[in-house]
Amino acid sequence: MAKLRIRGFEIHKGYLDLTAQRALIDALRPVLKAAPLFSPSVPGGGQMSVRMTSSGQFGWYSDASGYRYADSHPKGQAWPEIPDQVLSIWRQLTGLDRQPECCLLNYYGQDAKMGLHQDKDEADFSYPVVSISLGDDGLYRMGNQSRGGKTESIWLNSGDVVVMGGEARLTYHGVDRIRYKSSRLLPKGGRINLTLRVVT
DNA sequence: AAGTACCC
DNA sequence: CAAA
Numbered sequence: 778m779a780k781l782r783i784r785g786f787e788i789h790k791g792y793l794d795l796t797a798q799r800a801l802i803d804a805l806r807p808v809l810k811a812a813p814l815f816s817p818s819v820p821g822g823g824q825m826s827v828r829m830t831s832s833g834q835f836g837w838y839s840d841a842s843g844y845r846y847a848d849s850h851p852k853g854q855a856w857p858e859i860p861d862q863v864l865s866i867w868r869q870l871t872g873l874d875r876q877p878e879c880c881l882l883n884y885y886g887q888d889a890k891m892g893l894h895q896d897k898d899e900a901d902f903s904y905p906v907v908s909i910s911l912g913d914d915g916l917y918r919m920g921n922q923s924r925g926g927k928t929e930s931i932w933l934n935s936g937d938v939v940v941m942g943g944e945a946r947l948t949y950h951g952v953d954r955i956r957y958k959s960s961r962l963l964p965k966g967g968r969i970n971l972t973l974r975v976v977t
Numbered sequence: 978a979a980g981t982a983c984c985c
Numbered sequence: 986c987a988a989a
Contacts, residue, residue: 820989823980894979
């Protein structure tokens with residue numbers, strides 16, 4: 778277990794052991810069943826290569842008209858509850874009394890990636906964002922608080938947890954690619970990232 | 978504007 | 986780039 782700090786990103790390498798990772802996957806199974814993955818469109822006409830769903834009071838959503846939080850899945854059902862194991866990681870790392878209101882689940886298949894972006898659809902940027910990596914390795918890129926300039930990258934492995942607070946809270950970040958089938962956690966391969974956020 | 982292209 |  779090592780803690781790195783890059784541009785304000787707190788990167789907890791190996792934070793979750795294999796037992797904890799497996800327990801999280803088991804806890805996510807009912808979430809995926811109640812709220813199936815979908816690939817949202819983005820403003821401008823593109824479509825995300827990542828497939829996603831959410832748990833919590835709000836889910837993150839995007840379509841041609843913009844990015845936002847939605848109080849239900851695109852098929853209409855309420856988002857399932859955030860699993861206790863996930864909330865426990867949030868409390869351990871942030872020490873906050875307030876709980877996250879959204880746990881976005883991003884699933885990266887073989888060729889999925891995510892361009893550099895800011896998390897800025899929330900009301901209060903003083904709350905950190907917590908990001909949990911499960912499954913295949915992902916090449917994580919960190920930029921600056923506005924577009925352009927030099928970036929730094931690090932491979933995130935299953936069980937790593939990143940806390941984005943302070944200067945990192947509004948720093949551009951993204952995932953260039955994954956190493957498909959580099960992990961055996963998910964038998965079908967791919968990477969799951971959980972992003973915990975206070976929304977309101 | 979979490980997409981694309983391209984460039985290093 | 987196009988568009989939010």
